[in-house]
Amino acid sequence: MVKPRGQGLARGTSRVVTVEVLPVPAPTIATSTVPRANVGVAYFQVLRTAGGRTGSWSWQPGYSPPGWLHLRTSTGALSGKPGPTDVGVDALAVRFTDAVGRSASVTLPLPVTAWTSVSVGAFQGCGLQSDHTVWCWGADDFGQSGSTSNLGSKDPNKTPTQLGSDSDWVSLAAGDFHTCGIRSNGTAWCWGSNEFGELGTSSNIGTNNPNPKPSQVGTATDWAQLSAGRWHTCGVRTDATLWCWGSNSDGQLGSDPDSSPEPVQVGTDADWVQVSAGGWHTCAVKIDQTLWCWGANDFGQLGVAPDAGTPTVQPAPQQVNGSWATVAAGDRYTCATRTHGTLWCWGRNTDGQLGDATNVGSETPNPDPHQVGVDTDWAGLAAGVNHTCAVKTGGTTWCWGDNAFGETGAAAIPGPTTTPTQLGTATTWSQPTAGSGASCGLAADGTAWCWGINDAGQLGSTTHIGTAAPNPTPILVGSG
Numbered sequence: 001m002v003k004p005r006g007q008g009l010a011r012g013t014s015r016v017v018t019v020e021v022l023p024v025p026a027p028t029i030a031t032s033t034v035p036r037a038n039v040g041v042a043y044f045q046v047l048r049t050a051g052g053r054t055g056s057w058s059w060q061p062g063y064s065p066p067g068w069l070h071l072r073t074s075t076g077a078l079s080g081k082p083g084p085t086d087v088g089v090d091a092l093a094v095r096f097t098d099a100v101g102r103s104a105s106v107t108l109p110l111p112v113t114a115w116t117s118v119s120v121g122a123f124q125g126c127g128l129q130s131d132h133t134v135w136c137w138g139a140d141d142f143g144q145s146g147s148t149s150n151l152g153s154k155d156p157n158k159t160p161t162q163l164g165s166d167s168d169w170v171s172l173a174a175g176d177f178h179t180c181g182i183r184s185n186g187t188a189w190c191w192g193s194n195e196f197g198e199l200g201t202s203s204n205i206g207t208n209n210p211n212p213k214p215s216q217v218g219t220a221t222d223w224a225q226l227s228a229g230r231w232h233t234c235g236v237r238t239d240a241t242l243w244c245w246g247s248n249s250d251g252q253l254g255s256d257p258d259s260s261p262e263p264v265q266v267g268t269d270a271d272w273v274q275v276s277a278g279g280w281h282t283c284a285v286k287i288d289q290t291l292w293c294w295g296a297n298d299f300g301q302l303g304v305a306p307d308a309g310t311p312t313v314q315p316a317p318q319q320v321n322g323s324w325a326t327v328a329a330g331d332r333y334t335c336a337t338r339t340h341g342t343l344w345c346w347g348r349n350t351d352g353q354l355g356d357a358t359n360v361g362s363e364t365p366n367p368d369p370h371q372v373g374v375d376t377d378w379a380g381l382a383a384g385v386n387h388t389c390a391v392k393t394g395g396t397t398w399c400w401g402d403n404a405f406g407e408t409g410a411a412a413i414p415g416p417t418t419t420p421t422q423l424g425t426a427t428t429w430s431q432p433t434a435g436s437g438a439s440c441g442l443a444a445d446g447t448a449w450c451w452g453i454n455d456a457g458q459l460g461s462t463t464h465i466g467t468a469a470p471n472p473t474p475i476l477v478g479s480g
Contacts, residue, residue: 027053027098029106034092037082038129039114040447041478043069047076053098060093060105069110082112084445087130114446118477120435121174121228122385123456124192126181127160127448127477132167134181135160137477139456142177143212144192151210156457158465160478163191164214174435175228175277180235181214186221188235189214196231197261198246205261217245218263229277229329234266234284241265242272242284250280251315252295266294267317278329278383284317289339291324292317299332300367301347320369330383330434335390336369341376343390344369351386352416353401360418372400373420384434389441390420395427397441405437406472407452423451423474441474449474 028050037043047057057076059065068080071094078092089111097103111131118127123139126146136145137160143151146163150156168184178192178199190199191214197205200217217223222238232246232253243263244253253259254266266272266284275284281295281302293302294317303320306312320336322344327336333347333354345354346369352360355372372378372390381390387401387408398420399408409423423429428444438452438459450459451474457465460477 024100026102027055027096027104029094029096029104031106031108034078034108034110036111036113038478039082039084039087039112039445040476042081043079045078047078047094047096049096049104053096055096055098058095058097060095063093065092066090066112084114086112087114087446088112115442115448115477116446117172117431118433118440118442118448119172119174119179120433120438120440120450120458121179122176122436123458124174124179125435125438125440125450125458125460125477126163126172126174126179128169128172128181130446132169132184134163134166134169134172136163136179137161137460138458140212141210142193142208143210144174144177144179146179146191146212146214148212151212156455156465158457158462159480160460171226173226173228173233174433175233176230176436178228178233180217180226180228180233182223182226186223186238188217188220188223188226190217190228190233191215193231194261196247196259198228198231198233200233200245200261200263202261220263225274227275227277229282230279230331232277232282234275234277234282235263236272236275236284240270240272240287242267242269242275244277244282248315250296251313252277252280252282254282254294254315254317256315274326276327276329276383278334279331279385281329281334283320283327283329283334283336285324285327289323289325291320291322291327291336293320293329293334294318296332297367298365299348299363300365301329301332301334303334303346303367303369305367306365322369326380328381328383328388330388331385333383335372335381335383335388337378337381341378341393343372343375343378343381345372345388346370350416351402352418353383353386353388355388355400355418355420357418360416380431382432382434382439384439385436387434387439389423389432389434389439391429391432391441395429395444397423397426397429397432399423399432399434399439402437403472404470405453405468406470407434407437407439409439409451409472409474411472440477448477450477451475
């Protein structure tokens with residue numbers, strides 16, 4: 001007979017049940033690394049425990065945390081904003097204690113970095129940080145941002161992404177659809193579009209295939225300076241020789257007539273100090289402070305009159321009269337500073353990119369250098385597609401030209417800005433760079449800022465990303 005449930009024991013008896021209580025394991029901190037912090041950018045990171053254990057967080061006894069960093073004991077949230085004096089690597093010594101008093105500790109390296117240079121192309125930006133790593137943002141349809149997350153697509157990389165893992169980069173140059181850089185061993189590397197061999201390699205040449213991985217340019221180990229243009233690249237080596245590669249459709253390589261994926265020497269001179277690659281022309285300064293330009297001259301961008309206003313090609317360097325300090329070749333125009341601090345521009349002036357109203361709005365060539373204002377304290381400059389930015393010795397930045405998207409830093413207005421407009425009131429700018437519809441600059445405190453259009457993420461921020469909205473006020477790169 002089956003006994004009814006609950007009748008298995010005789011009346012007046014009881015059953016002893018032994019319950020084994022297993023010990024709860026000691027807490028473990030799951031967070032093993034924390035991301036770097038950038039000067040001037042708000043930092044936020046939450047520390048985690050294995051299994052989501054509850055308890056409290058603290059600094060390890062005897063550890064003095066950096067003054068800018070705060071730890072929320074209830075959640076393990078790290079927050080703060082580092083300043084320029086915080087650059088370096090701190091070893092964060094944190095402890096977690098659970099509800100019964102058991103604890104776990106971990107030490108986490110936290111790098112704090114600042115920007116040391118920034119360069120913007122047509123739709124991408126790249127910057128060099130104080131630890132010699134390279135970070136890029138914006139369009140990556142040709143691999144020009146060096147990332148594979150949105151490779152080959154029009155989707156932007158919204159915030160800076162590290163290029164590989166190398167930490168030996170010393171300089172950068174962003175072109176329209178490719179980017180190049182020099183490493184500490186003197187080698188040159190390029191990535192992005194290689195349709196015309198502008199990367200210095202024959203890989204994927206003649207195609208639209210993206211090339212996100214840097215390719216070495218030849219075998220030379222003595223590159224001193226690079227400049228990336230639309231479809232060509234040029235560089236000066238430590239022996240003061242000048243070399244160019246990529247498209248030679250208009251003689252911009254300084255040779256005649258073929259394009260080349262391998263560096264081609266410009267003449268035989270060994271006295272070059274700085275080069276700038278533009279849209280279809282190139283300009284460079286020599287040790288004796290003479291300025292030379294070559295390539296397309298349809299708008300007088302070489303500083304010599306074109307033949308009756310018709311497109312001409314000058315593969316041999318043409319001298320521009322005067323004594324010059326630096327030069328910046330734009331899309332179809334050129335600007336340069338003279339040794340006494342004045343600034344001059346020539347070539348196309350459809351949008352006031354020459355800094356005055358001469359032939360503005362027309363396709364009339366302007367081969368004669370036009371002085372920009374009367375100031376004698378210009379220290380550096382950058383020429384974009386149709387706008388120009390320059391910095392003065394006092395640390396102010398000024399821009400002029402096309403301002404459809406706020407790229408001159410002025411409130412977006414219809415029509416060109418034909419005279420220099422100061423970017424805000426800051427006096428701490430040290431380096432401007434100009435692209436297609438955007439500009440970027442480096443501040444003395446190691447922060448990088450961009451302004452203009454952000455349709456492809458070229459401002460390094462999510463502000464108005466993917467739209468044509470103007471952004472005339474500088475936006476902090478990496479600010480989300």
